[in-house]
Amino acid sequence: MPSADGRLERKYRLLEQLDSEHALELDGTFTNHMTAAIRSSSPSEREQALDNAIEACENALDGVLHKILDKHFADDDSSVA
Numbered sequence: 600m601p602s603a604d605g606r607l608e609r610k611y612r613l614l615e616q617l618d619s620e621h622a623l624e625l626d627g628t629f630t631n632h633m634t635a636a637i638r639s640s641s642p643s644e645r646e647q648a649l650d651n652a653i654e655a656c657e658n659a660l661d662g663v664l665h666k667i668l669d670k671h672f673a674d675d676d677s678s679v680a
Contacts, residue, residue: 610660629656
């Protein structure tokens with residue numbers, strides 16, 4: 600099974616190809632979570648904040664990619680009809 604880092608990297612590269620504007624928005628989301636991780640007072644809090652940042656970033660990537668692909672397939676369906 601691919602690591603979280605590998606999954607994120609592949610999804611992010613796909614998003615950059617499909618819609619670079621959304622990719623920039625997600626950069627901000629991830630940066631905010633990373634800032635929280637850096638400010639954590641203990642190693643366990645830092646680890647949890649980092650896990651949260653990775654999960655939030657992956658969820659956001661999934662949401663945007665699904666939205667883009669749904670729109671793409673809807674456009675394809677309407678052009679066929």
